[in-house]
Amino acid sequence: MSRIDLPQKENNLFQKLMKCYEQKQFKNGLRHAKAILSNPKCTDHGETLSMKGLILSAMNKREEALELARKGLSKNFRSGTCWHVYGLVLRAEKKYEEAIKAYSNAVKWENRNQLILKDLSHLQIQMRDYEAFKKSRLDLLTLRPTLRASWIGFAVANHLLGEHDTAFEVLEEFRTTQNKSDGQRSRDHDSDYENSEIIVYQAKILIEQKKHTRAIEFLEKNRAEILDIPHYHETLGDLRLILGENEQAEEHFTILVHRNPEKRVYFEKLAQAVEADADPLRINEFYDTMANVFSRSKLPLLIPLELVIGEIFTRRLEHYFKASLRKCLPNIHVTLRPIYSDAQKRNELEQLALRLCELLEKNQTMEEDGERESPACLVWLYHFLAQHFDFLKNYEMAMHYVNLALEHTPTITDLYVTKGRIYKHAGHIKYAAACLDEAQSLDTADRYLNCKCCRYLIRAGEVEKAEKMAEQFTRENTTVQENLKEMQVLWFQIECAQAYYEQGKYGLALRKCYEIENVFADVTEDQFDFHNYCMRKMTLGEYVEMLRWEDSVREQKYFQAAALIAVNIYIQIHDGTWNPETGGSTAAEANLSEAELKKLKSKKKKEALKKKKEDEKKKKEGAKRNTEPVKEDPLEPEKLLKEAQEKALEKAKEWCEWLETLSPNWLPGQVAAYELAKRRNRPFQQLRAVKRLINHHGLDNAAVHFTVCDWISQAKQTIAAVEDEVVSKVLTEGNDEIMNLTGDVTSYNKKYLSENKLSYQHRLQVALIAKTVEKSDDIETIIDGDFSTGSIDDYKQGIALSNCLKLREAAKSLFPLATEFGAEFDNPPRMLKEFDQINGHSIEN
Template sequence: MPPSNPLPPKENALFKRILRCYEHKQYKNGLKFAKQILSNPKFAEHGETLAMKGLTLNCLGRKDEAYEYVRRGLRNDLKSPVCWHVYGLLQRSDKKYDEAIKCYRNALKWEKENIQILRDLSLLQIQMRDLEGYKDTRYQLFMLRPTQRASWIGFAMSYHLLGDYEMANSILDAFRTNQMKGPYDYEHSELLLYQNMVLAESGQYERALQHLQKFQSQILDKLSIKETSGEYYLKLKRFKEAEAVYEDLLKRNPENVMYYQKLIEAKQLSDPDEKVAFFDVYKKEFPRAIAPRRLQLTEAPAAVFTRLVDEYLRHGLHKGIPPLFVDLRSLYADQSKADTIEKLVLQYVENLSKLGTFSSDPSEPKQPASALLWAYYYAAQHFDYKKDTDRALHYIDAAIEHTPTLIELFIVKGRIYKHAGDPVSAYQWLEEAQAMDTADRYVNSKCARYMLRAEHVKRAEDMCAKFTREGVPATENLNEMQCMWFQTEAAAAYQRLHQWGEALKKAHEVDRHFSEIMEDQFDFHSYCMRKMTLRSYVGLLRLEDVLRSHPFYFRCARVAIQVYLRLYAQPLQDVQQTTEPDTENLAPSELKKLRNKQRKAKRKAEQESALAAQVQVKREQHHKARQQQEQGDPEAPQLDELIPDKLARAEDPLEQAIKFLQPLRTLAADRIDTHLMAFEIYFRKEKPLLMLQSLKRAWRLDNTHHHLHDCLVRFRCWLDDAGDSLNASVAAVIAAETSQMFAGRSAVQMAEEFLAGPARKSQEGALWGARALRRLVPARTQEALRLATDLDSTQPTIQGCVEVLESLKDGDFGPCEKETEEYILACRAKFPYAIAFKPPAPAPADVPAPAQDAALQPKEIANNN
């Protein structure tokens, strides 16, 4: 279609040069040519030239001017596909994909067969998962360019993603027979494997197997052929063929655990003795392989387990394999196997320390001196796992005395203290380990994590700074590298320190990382189609669809939601201006101390200000360098700076919490915490149907959960208070849907039945039930208090005791100072190493402790695992 407002030949030639300059990233030349056209009074308002000038300005970072010119050009020529296309490119650069799609559709109204617009539209549609629209666009591209490979592949993939496997396979077949000619290369091989994946996903395993066998000479990935055909044989219950395939695969890689499991399935072995005999065969065939020896221990019955694990432990201790305990830890689920291992390890320690051998047999050869060291090391981890802190420390101290230069010993000692409830001693031992090898990034990161668990955030940042870019603060560099383990731990640490703004800042940073990862997939839509990495591309799309189900997002979302709920209940007060202290009545010595303190505070403020200025300069330089490097892609939108104080003073904390909750309700619906957090938000917003929905989903997952019980009781009380004010239709729905959950019981009856049931035997259940009882019947406070603080009827943990202690201090059971002190003493006797139950250490009088390193409160060490 010709332009709606055509230019004369001279100006048209200049316009084409603008397009060429944009394609070659010569933006300044493009602006010069645009100026030549627009300086002519006849064409000063030429829409397409204005639009291209705006697009060029956008590439130079002048976004406001860019939008002004593009919108002006669009107003002057609403029928121009170029103007609409450019406006769509601008919207796409700002990640406003829905708006960009609208612009492209408007452009196609005036030029239906524009290849470039159709391609751009298809990229946005797959990015937004508009699969029906993507199919239609790919069909148009296919009809316009039937000889191009990308047209066929994109068209087939659109049907595959929609689940129409037969149509996708037909298109791929037609493409392969009509378009693909030899020689057969990697891309052709990948196409065949992708077609095979389509057949398998349609459930036609016989057909997929035949396809694989037919084209195996043209497929270069021979390992994939064998693994895939083995899977198909198992699906089709052709066990003999599957057996042959996996036996051949084991010869290629005898350490692959999956091959052994598949071979057992192919041989249809179910009896433990048969499985033990099966692994014996492969132990002889592959004498140096570890996998058959380790897998055999899982299946071995008690009669042969002692002999097998004895061999395995002796081999590991003789060789000095540090992760031996981690390797065997899964066996501890069987108590008899754990007892056997403990007996053997203690026997090794005794004999090695006295005789230098594993047993008392005089004919046994002497073991190297390191065998005793690794036996101590294993014993320490074993008793730490059993929560026997004293014995664990005894063995790790013996190991350190034996070889005081082994870093792993100090790491394990720190871990023992962490599990015992002393995060401060834990990170101090990790710090000592890090000092022994300052070039080890793993130990550095481990030490930083332990510091964050102990709320020493500044020290953790300094520790990480040893491996981050010089001249840039560690937090900036870690954020740039999307180091989410640090940010999630820091968010939890700030939450425990009641630094709400900083906690929210870290949570928002993690949330932005996930948004960036989702936006980064945009570059792969055309790349993967071009490079034919189609199986990986489909895997990428499916990963992105569930990206926010990742544990990192769940943790940061939980912190953010908990903080926003707390800020809703107790909003931050405006900070009062500090007044100048009265110095007239101070003694000279006190006045001197005050002046010194003021000078230190002033000096610190100046240093922080200078550092902030340096950070800003570095950040600007970095953004500028990255923009120059990318040269040509429209500048990404500048995100608002995350200011902790502003985040902590959000006007609508519940709405902010819902933003973090929404992805979890879709992608983490199998976790009960998701629905309990949803109830807490909607309970405060007084949305009865959404409360009901959250409770129903949680009930389906675990109807005995202690927090769910509390939510049900509160919902029942809320309904009783609402009474007739509730809409009749809403009340009818709630009555019908809660009939099973409430079972005609009042809130008090529900609380009493919960405490009479098995939930009372767990510490968490007793606490939640006692709190509900006390809230409903204040006269029974003493009974509720006894239930919550009972350490004999439950199996208490440090975490559980800390929660009870916090509940006592928060006044959930009224004034109970005496009971609180008694409870602290009882917990101290049960967990002597846990600092939550120790008196806070006095800070030095002349050195004010920084906020991050303040004396730890019980709540601050609640999460030590």
């Protein structure tokens, strides 16, 4: 029975049912559906069953909704409405491929239904099926040629397919049909804005085609209709520079600089336009003029410091540095960071700062016979010197100056933050956390200090304390974990994931990784709402940029870090290097005594028992409130661990696919991809990862060396195990390319060592190959040499690999404050004493 076959009464009810769904009056809609279906003649009315399912889907009763949608479709297979509803229910379930098929079938039976075509086009662009999207938008344009969205959608479809000329002409034709005489021109601001956006979008299409001259002519022709003035001048200025029309470009960037003298790129492009970006004298003259005109802007004082040299640099640096000290700016080091890449400028800055420090300490002046300066100048100079020496990894000098600053003025929170940063870089994260705790206690209303302190506490292993501190800025009546997850605070989540990973709490670490992945999945899903919105609001350029950004959204650093942690966890569980009883590394536990192992197991059992009691308590509290039973958490740590132990490599593959496809240039991701492929016996993927590492990072890279040597050491055996001749041939050719660059492992490792003898990181990689691949015992001789470079982790790895006494002494010398190398302190910060008392351990431990 179709809709038109319904009796008059039921047909009227069906119309009300449709209206109730549109107005979100779901209870009334269900009542009308029940009234229709209660008639024995209409019990199997397919469209009513489908609409009832659609309403249930909107009420989050997904399973029942899907069942009704299927039932309605089975009762009326030729109904476009039933297919459309089925597609909507599938779309709500995020089954986009199946939903597209359902919409396509709906179009077969109702090929003039604009709503179905529009919904189908949104799904097609969501899945990036540009050809099908173009066809759907053309059908919509054919059906409603007077509708603005029809033209815009078809133009965007052509643009995304790279058919720029067609896209431009479609928009031009649309604008021609919309043009009115001056007397009839609409006074509606929204209409003017939309027309302006179309013009800007057309210019973008021309620029992507590199039709720069035509783009200039087009923009100038339509100047009166463009409302986005800064974008107009930016675009024309850039195009003029490309074409070498510097005089005209100067006019545009002069306007922009006067509009916003705090935007660096405007100054740089204006300097390029007046040809003052190469000659130091011209640069100096140009920025002097800019400094006089824009006396409140710091950029004309900062930018030339990166470009000029010699006496000009000395004069400008001294002027800027003294002015900043007199203004008591806390960010002097941050603003001068770009010049640190030049060793000569860095040394000159250090000498200037030390000279001024001596003058201020002696006479409280910055000139030999100058006026007395404010006492605050000295404290901020101490602050700068602390940051400066911290950057140079001279932690003792950095600590000296920050302590002088604290003695001078112990109430400045920035000093405690800097001191914490020094401790962090020096290898004492617990002291760092204590310093940030002190800073936060001085200003509890500062969100930045709160976040900074939380980050340091997490890195110190105090996740619970960090969560308690974060509660100060989270919503009431909800747990801090739920609120942070809802607010998508990714830095907090990834720090927790890393902390749990280092503590061996793999279930909790995986939970955090999946919570981060869910955020990126939500970002991908959320773009669905913008397909219609951007077409309607005419933000076309931003819409296209959003689509392109969404395609690479998982290249973002937080997702990469989460994926790497997850892959490493799954690999370690597969390799058996993680002990589920103690939650620790089996390699690390090999050196523990039986008593220590017993203590670890006991601690693990206590934690499990405590969690079990908490879960039971929550269930009882929920039962008392007569609430609905709590749904099973798909990210329960125990459940994630169980899945990891059952199918570790499959789960790792799901994460690693993102790294392989979206981050081919990211070194840690390709190393992880290689290690996973090795365990899954996928030689093609191994070879691909090795080639990517060589192509993007080169054979000289220390981190690449180990992976390359590991491949060439087992490549022959791996290829020999391949039965397919074609596959074996391709692998052999790829391996021969690498072997031509390297040779066998032993000779390549020796050659690599001789070429990189002065680098500790390179010697460390050679030693790792010698021990793991060549099974050599002469590790100490390989590592021995210059130890002036390397991070704390590098030295930890080297000490674990070798008992080289010189290496231990070098580590202590380079990182005298690092607890990893035996540093001790007599006078810890006040908050650290409380910190240790709370957690039940002593400073010495």
